[in-house]
Amino acid sequence: MRRRQAVTVLSAVFCVLIALVITAVLAVPHAGEAPVEAAASAEPEPTATPAPVESAEASEPPTSAAEAVIDENYVQLDDWQLVLVNDTVPLPDDFVVTPQLYDGVQINSRMYTALRDLLRDASDAGVSLWVASAYRSVEEQERILENAIQNRMNDYGMTREEAEENALLTIQKPGHSEHHTGLAVDFNNVARDFENTDAYAWLMENAEKYGFVERYPADKEEITGIDYECWHFRYVGRDNAVAMNELGMCLEEYVLYLKNQQA
Numbered sequence: 001m002r003r004r005q006a007v008t009v010l011s012a013v014f015c016v017l018i019a020l021v022i023t024a025v026l027a028v029p030h031a032g033e034a035p036v037e038a039a040a041s042a043e044p045e046p047t048a049t050p051a052p053v054e055s056a057e058a059s060e061p062p063t064s065a066a067e068a069v070i071d072e073n074y075v076q077l078d079d080w081q082l083v084l085v086n087d088t089v090p091l092p093d094d095f096v097v098t099p100q101l102y103d104g105v106q107i108n109s110r111m112y113t114a115l116r117d118l119l120r121d122a123s124d125a126g127v128s129l130w131v132a133s134a135y136r137s138v139e140e141q142e143r144i145l146e147n148a149i150q151n152r153m154n155d156y157g158m159t160r161e162e163a164e165e166n167a168l169l170t171i172q173k174p175g176h177s178e179h180h181t182g183l184a185v186d187f188n189n190v191a192r193d194f195e196n197t198d199a200y201a202w203l204m205e206n207a208e209k210y211g212f213v214e215r216y217p218a219d220k221e222e223i224t225g226i227d228y229e230c231w232h233f234r235y236v237g238r239d240n241a242v243a244m245n246e247l248g249m250c251l252e253e254y255v256l257y258l259k260n261q262q263a
């Protein structure tokens with residue numbers, strides 16, 4: 001009798017367990033179904049819009065993070081070597097560039113000799129350095145931006161407004177790229193790992209002798225409004241380059257400094 005009772009109790013417990021298992025299995029969707037449901041109901045994430053960076057714009061910085069901190073009363077100095085072009089200051093209307101080809105790349109003819117000497121001496125020093133891009137017209141920048149907008153509208157279904165906003169994260173707006181001056185040079189692979197090369201080390205040591213400075217240093221992002229770009233150098237003339245490095249100033253600071261000196 002006792003044994004029978006025990007068996008009954010065990011059977012009851014067993015039945016309850018079975019029932020629980022069945023309930024659980026019915027309640028929970030099959031593992032295989034879950035992803036299907038999730039995928040079916042998944043909306044394209046509205047914020048997941050960082051479109052691929054086109055190669056043509058790889059050299060251009062995201063400008064959304066930092067706004068250039070520039071005196072609102074800023075005036076352009078009357079010195080072509082120090083012409084300032086950034087997110088808030090457009091290329092002056094009267095700034096004339098005579099493009100000249102150097103090794104297949106268009107540069108401002110006024111820095112031709114300086115750039116040629118720099119590259120020759122780098123080569124003599126066994127350093128592998130070349131110009132990836134330099135002069136870019138406003139019209140060219142407009143084409144690059146328009147292409148990027150069209151790509152985003154076609155490939156990501158963005159509205160024109162969304163596409164433009166997104167494209168401007170990686171493309172400088174026309175009229176505001178320093179490359180319009182023809183005095184900016186992007187070296188080698190136009191990538192962050194350039195800073196680990198002998199070529200970069202050589203430039204940091206020697207560029208000022210030829211009138212070039214690193215234009216967007218890491219510690220000046222707040223002022224330039226541009227994220228660190230180790231590959232982008234700017235011709236400012238030898239005296240200015242040496243002075244800027246001595247003072248530890250980027251172009252925005254240096255131009256204001258000179259303006260205040262003159263005042």
Ligand SMILES: [Zn+2]
Nearest residue numbers: 059185186232
């Ligand atoms: Zn550049």
